[in-house]
Amino acid sequence: MIDFLFDGMPARGAALAIAEPEGICDYAELHERVLAWTERMAFEGIERGAVVSVEGDYGIETVSVFLALLGRGAVIVPLSRDSAPQRDAFLELGEVEWRIVAGAMTFVTPTGRSAAHAHYQALRTRKHPGLVLFSSGSTGQPKAAVHDLALLLKKFQTPRHAYRTLVFLQLDHIGGVNTLLYTLANGGAVVVACDRSPRAVCAAIARYRVELLPTSPTFLNLLIVSEETRRHDLSSLKLITYGTEPMPPYTLERANDCFPGARFLQTYGMTELGILRSKSRDDRSLWVRVGGEGFETRVVDGRLWIRAESAMLGYLNAPSPFDADGFFDTGDLVEVDGEWMRFLGRNSEIINVGGNKVYPVEVEAVLLAMDNVEDAVVHGEPNAISGQAVVAHLKLRQEEALPSVKVRLRRFCLERLAPYKVPTRIIVSAEPLHTSRYKRSRRAGVACSGAA
Numbered sequence: 001m002i003d004f005l006f007d008g009m010p011a012r013g014a015a016l017a018i019a020e021p022e023g024i025c026d027y028a029e030l031h032e033r034v035l036a037w038t039e040r041m042a043f044e045g046i047e048r049g050a051v052v053s054v055e056g057d058y059g060i061e062t063v064s065v066f067l068a069l070l071g072r073g074a075v076i077v078p079l080s081r082d083s084a085p086q087r088d089a090f091l092e093l094g095e096v097e098w099r100i101v102a103g104a105m106t107f108v109t110p111t112g113r114s115a116a117h118a119h120y121q122a123l124r125t126r127k128h129p130g131l132v133l134f135s136s137g138s139t140g141q142p143k144a145a146v147h148d149l150a151l152l153l154k155k156f157q158t159p160r161h162a163y164r165t166l167v168f169l170q171l172d173h174i175g176g177v178n179t180l181l182y183t184l185a186n187g188g189a190v191v192v193a194c195d196r197s198p199r200a201v202c203a204a205i206a207r208y209r210v211e212l213l214p215t216s217p218t219f220l221n222l223l224i225v226s227e228e229t230r231r232h233d234l235s236s237l238k239l240i241t242y243g244t245e246p247m248p249p250y251t252l253e254r255a256n257d258c259f260p261g262a263r264f265l266q267t268y269g270m271t272e273l274g275i276l277r278s279k280s281r282d283d284r285s286l287w288v289r290v291g292g293e294g295f296e297t298r299v300v301d302g303r304l305w306i307r308a309e310s311a312m313l314g315y316l317n318a319p320s321p322f323d324a325d326g327f328f329d330t331g332d333l334v335e336v337d338g339e340w341m342r343f344l345g346r347n348s349e350i351i352n353v354g355g356n357k358v359y360p361v362e363v364e365a366v367l368l369a370m371d372n373v374e375d376a377v378v379h380g381e382p383n384a385i386s387g388q389a390v391v392a393h394l395k396l397r398q399e400e401a402l403p404s405v406k407v408r409l410r411r412f413c414l415e416r417l418a419p420y421k422v423p424t425r426i427i428v429s430a431e432p433l434h435t436s437r438y439k440r441s442r443r444a445g446v447a448c449s450g451a452a
Helices: 027-044 060-072 081-093 118-126 149-157 174-185 198-208 217-226 249-258 360-368 402-414
Strands: 016-020 023-026 051-055 075-079 098-101 107-110 130-134 144-148 164-166 189-191 212-215 239-242 263-266 268-270 274-280 288-291 295-300 303-308 328-337 340-346 351-353 356-358 373-383 387-396 425-428
Touching: 016 027, 016 060, 016 198, 023 027, 027 060, 027 107, 051 060, 051 081, 060 075, 060 174, 075 081, 081 130, 118 130, 118 144, 130 149, 130 174, 144 149, 149 174, 164 174, 164 198, 174 189, 174 268, 174 274, 189 198, 198 217, 212 217, 217 239, 217 249, 217 373, 249 263, 249 360, 263 274, 274 303, 288 295, 340 360, 351 373, 351 387, 356 360, 360 373, 360 387, 360 402, 387 402, 402 425
Parallel strands: 016 189, 051 075, 051 098, 075 130, 164 189, 164 212, 212 239, 239 263, 387 425
Antiparallel strands: 016 023, 098 107, 130 144, 268 274, 274 288, 288 340, 295 303, 303 328, 328 340, 351 356, 373 387
């Protein structure tokens, strides 16, 4: 069921497989590295069904270890450097039995733990490799989702386009895993930038003639604002996919203008379900069709529910979230137009102002169109009169007095939004308004340089 991923490697020979800042690797070398790691794992005593962390970011060594573990039938727990503050908690929660810390020197260490959870036992019974991913924990303690990797790999058995792809979403993110497996299954090339700054990403695209950039709306906005796109030849880009959060219409319009030679595709997936196939109505549209073989969707009271063949077995530390029919409540609010849907935001992020619903992404889209606004994040806060009030965090391109910002914002918003949607408190931040994963952070308490 997974052999197809490895069988094609020798035949691809000298074709580029991975390009990282320290060097490149063709498919013949990658195949040899995977075989060498498979032998080392046997020597170390890592058996089928063992729970093993792979700690590090994308690179030739990290990918080789990941693939060798997959072929050996292990349960893989990828942990990027972004996860360092929570690493020990994740190792404990995941019942990790072996640690592999990848890098210039790669270390293999047993932890002394024993992974006996029922989901792990189920994978061992099936003799299938597994994958453990942790939710962001934005609304509480992170949950550990256990996947059957054979089921996630099934859709890649159908050959599709081979792209030179810059891997942007991290390896411990469902989108990152999907990007890696799709690229290698189709004989494409994985390109790793030296970091995820606009300058480094653009430099890597130009150097290796990258064709596919999977990213987030937040990063696309930063990329455009940085003007790095004017300093590098990015004409090789054929496809830009975006997901992980709602896309502001203004950002999508600017991105299309910035990359006229590329197609834009909205993607959708969840840690618990995998990545669905999707099709945007057109490059400039936020209407998208999601689903495809192995997925069923339904909308109940404006909320999207999904049933997936590739859904996780369950959580290690929480009850099953699936209903009696196997559907999962995504918590995403959508508007429906026939076979198309438009994402409005997370149900947990809706702001209730005197009984009126305010979608943060709608307000953010307006704020991003203002002069001198580099980024904007909107959330609600308690209000004694209206129940909740709308708060806007702004990062400015150039320094500006807060009273001036406040007057401009109110005038600008009242021309485009209902009065109850206009932010009543404004916070100007000197710090980025996004997480290390390049998603907007709507948690209150963002570091700020001024407020009103």
